[in-house]
Amino acid sequence: MKDAEQEPRTPGGGFPVGGEGAMSTRGIDSARPALSVIVRTRGDRLLSLEEALLCLCAQSRHDFETILVVHTESAARFDGVERLVDSFDDRFRARLRTVQHASGGRSAPLNAGLELSRGDYVVFLDDDDLVTSDWVETFVEAAAIHPGRALRAACLLARVRRVRVGEIAAPFHRVSGPARVYAEDFDFLQHLTDNQTPICSFAVPRYAISELGLRFRDDLPVLEDWHMLIRVAQACGMVDTHRITSIYQYWDDDGGSQEVGRANWARAREAVALDLDLAPLHLPPGSASRIASLQQRALAAERVLNSTTWRVLGPVRRVLDSVKSVGRRARARWRRRKVGPLRRFRAWWRRRRSARF
Amino acid sequence: MRPSVARRIESLQIQIVLFNNDVEAVRRAARATAAACRVAQQRTSLATAIVTFGDCSSTPVLGGSDWPALEAELVAAGIADARSTFFDANLGSAGGSNRLAADALTDAILVLNPDVFPGPSSIARLVEALNDSTVGIAEGRQIPLEHPKSFDLTTGDTSWASGACMMVRTSAFSAVGGFDEEFFFLHGDDVDLSWRVRLNGGRVVHVPSAAFFHSKVPDGGGRPTTSFHERYYQALSKLLLARRYDAPLVLRRYLAAFAAGDPPQQQALGVYRRMEAEGDLPPPLPDGRRVAQFVGSEYAVHRF
Numbered sequence: 001m002k003d004a005e006q007e008p009r010t011p012g013g014g015f016p017v018g019g020e021g022a023m024s025t026r027g028i029d030s031a032r033p034a035l036s037v038i039v040r041t042r043g044d045r046l047l048s049l050e051e052a053l054l055c056l057c058a059q060s061r062h063d064f065e066t067i068l069v070v071h072t073e074s075a076a077r078f079d080g081v082e083r084l085v086d087s088f089d090d091r092f093r094a095r096l097r098t099v100q101h102a103s104g105g106r107s108a109p110l111n112a113g114l115e116l117s118r119g120d121y122v123v124f125l126d127d128d129d130l131v132t133s134d135w136v137e138t139f140v141e142a143a144a145i146h147p148g149r150a151l152r153a154a155c156l157l158a159r160v161r162r163v164r165v166g167e168i169a170a171p172f173h174r175v176s177g178p179a180r181v182y183a184e185d186f187d188f189l190q191h192l193t194d195n196q197t198p199i200c201s202f203a204v205p206r207y208a209i210s211e212l213g214l215r216f217r218d219d220l221p222v223l224e225d226w227h228m229l230i231r232v233a234q235a236c237g238m239v240d241t242h243r244i245t246s247i248y249q250y251w252d253d254d255g256g257s258q259e260v261g262r263a264n265w266a267r268a269r270e271a272v273a274l275d276l277d278l279a280p281l282h283l284p285p286g287s288a289s290r291i292a293s294l295q296q297r298a299l300a301a302e303r304v305l306n307s308t309t310w311r312v313l314g315p316v317r318r319v320l321d322s323v324k325s326v327g328r329r330a331r332a333r334w335r336r337r338k339v340g341p342l343r344r345f346r347a348w349w350r351r352r353r354s355a356r357f
Numbered sequence: 358m359r360p361s362v363a364r365r366i367e368s369l370q371i372q373i374v375l376f377n378n379d380v381e382a383v384r385r386a387a388r389a390t391a392a393a394c395r396v397a398q399q400r401t402s403l404a405t406a407i408v409t410f411g412d413c414s415s416t417p418v419l420g421g422s423d424w425p426a427l428e429a430e431l432v433a434a435g436i437a438d439a440r441s442t443f444f445d446a447n448l449g450s451a452g453g454s455n456r457l458a459a460d461a462l463t464d465a466i467l468v469l470n471p472d473v474f475p476g477p478s479s480i481a482r483l484v485e486a487l488n489d490s491t492v493g494i495a496e497g498r499q500i501p502l503e504h505p506k507s508f509d510l511t512t513g514d515t516s517w518a519s520g521a522c523m524m525v526r527t528s529a530f531s532a533v534g535g536f537d538e539e540f541f542f543l544h545g546d547d548v549d550l551s552w553r554v555r556l557n558g559g560r561v562v563h564v565p566s567a568a569f570f571h572s573k574v575p576d577g578g579g580r581p582t583t584s585f586h587e588r589y590y591q592a593l594s595k596l597l598l599a600r601r602y603d604a605p606l607v608l609r610r611y612l613a614a615f616a617a618g619d620p621p622q623q624q625a626l627g628v629y630r631r632m633e634a635e636g637d638l639p640p641p642l643p644d645g646r647r648v649a650q651f652v653g654s655e656y657a658v659h660r661f
Binding site for chain 1: 391396474510511661
């Protein structure tokens with residue numbers, strides 16, 4: 001392990017382990033692409049997969065390979081994906097490999113893609129996320145400046161729904177604009193409790209896969225990306241590029257990973273925490289004083305929770321919580337309704353106001 | 358006046374106005390366009406596709422051997438004819454598009470920005486939409502930064518179509534005289550065209566399943582970044598559209614806002630006042646209010 005004083009500091013960014021061999025091996029094999037893009041799909045939403053592939057087709061740099069892993073047993077679905085790929089132009093197809101992976105859980109296609117990848121860095125794209133034209137360029141440029149580090153770009157979140165216009169299904173109907181909801185800077189401690197880095201917004205250096213053997217846990221129904229991110233950040237350190245290069249599309253109508261269910265989310269979270277507890281945790285510089293500060297705040301909170309005042313006001317809090325919960329459920333039900341009288345009125349009022357020239 | 362009974366779309370002219378674009382980016386977008394045309398020819402009534410570039414740059418983007426190589430590539434990919442015209446003048450997007458459309462003998466015209474990549478099935482979907490004889494303009498959905506304007510979820514009808522990726526029935530385009538290049542140099546020409554097509558009886562529809570990748574850089578709020586010139590032309594077009602579509606209250610609001618606005622808006626206001634003094638403003642269109650929408654500072658109700 002390198003002397004900590006010599007290691008470049010990445011604020012909150014994880015503390016890299018490993019010696020010289022941990023740095024990028026680029027230049028040893030110049031035939032390797034700069035980036036491997038692993039696209040995961042089940043082959044059941046071809047329209048959105050088409051859009052994800054279109055984003056890759058429109059990239060400003062071409063020194064990347066795409067490994068499209070179709071996670072299905074169905075030959076028909078795989079054929080459908082292959083037909084979709086055939087509809088793209090020749091040059092894009094030449095840099096794309098389509099593979100079928102029939103077994104395993106949610107992470108199996110990602111691990112299968114890792115086995116096939118050759119790039120100096122690996123990035124991941126789900127079939128319902130979108131990236132800007134400089135997504136590849138951002139990671140490649142950052143890799144040249146910070147070889148061997150894990151890389152993070154900024155990601156926006158947009159809420160989407162499924163919709164049909166007449167007889168034709170559209171892959172997404174955006175109901176909220178892309179918004180900046182994820183933390184601007186990578187904070188390792190914060191990431192131990194809450195993932196602020198969608199899978200399409202971080203890049204893993206080659207040695208983390210080939211030499212450290214990092215893989216996604218296949219038994220996790222969700223949060224497999226979070227688990228991988230923590231280990232990669234710990235092993236390689238994380239560098240923020242601060243460029244917005246992707247949009248994570250959050251299904252407002254329980255599609256995508258939201259369909260997994262609350263219980264599975266809770267179990268996955270516990271499994272990740274247990275796994276991280278099994279080995280020493282390497283924390284970035286500055287963590288000791290932050291943990292001490294957090295500990296002091298936790299002790300202060302505990303004193304409040306144990307106080308008589310808190311106990312006495314318990315019933316009042318429970319009533320307020322019930323009211324808030326009812327309000328939340330009502331708002332959620334309202335959002336799910338296609339058209340409500342109030343919405344119709346508001347739409348009419350906007351049209352009326354627009355007519356007042 | 359309703360459009361005449363329209364035939365199915367069997368021929369298409371794809372026209373792209375260039376201005377100092379990177380030649381490699383133009384090539385990549387052209388390849389994606391050719392691939393999408395091939396799919397459209399397999400799946401729809403489309404039989405013939407032509408690609409034509411109009412170059413408003415000071416030196417040709419597709420100069421030297423670049424154009425012959427691209428032309429050969431497009432023809433090999435199934436494009437019936439590929440053309441490139443160096444205008445040797447900056448005509449603006451409206452003027453450039455009109456110049457290219459003047460030669461169009463096809464059933465429809467697809468107006469594309471040079472930094473727009475059609476998805477493989479996207480041109481097919483626009484052709485299918487335009488095969489409805491009531492539709493004058495069909496617009497694709499831009500990704501990754503989607504335009505927030507609303508559209509009817511049953512019919513796809515929308516207030517206006519974006520000139521970044523709009524397919525127009527040639528007869529509808531000609532019937533209204535094409536883009537108004539006199540008043541709309543760079544922005545607002547698509548809104549104006551859309552509203553005049555609608556005034557003439559044609560529908561404007563949004564086709565969300567037709568994805569077009571538009572290379573834009575998002576700002577911190579997820580909106581496309583805009584340059585000084587873009588904001589200037591946007592501001593000027595707001596004033597001119599409010600004037601043309603007979604919206605005096607909206608116009609008054611814009612004039613007040615731009616007087617206290619940022620430098621591009623103030624510059625646009627100055628130009629508008631000069632045009633007003635010289636009697637060069639577009640006259641209000643009869644019945645313009647029937648189709649125009651001014652919602653806040655936008656031309657349609659926005660979903661987000």
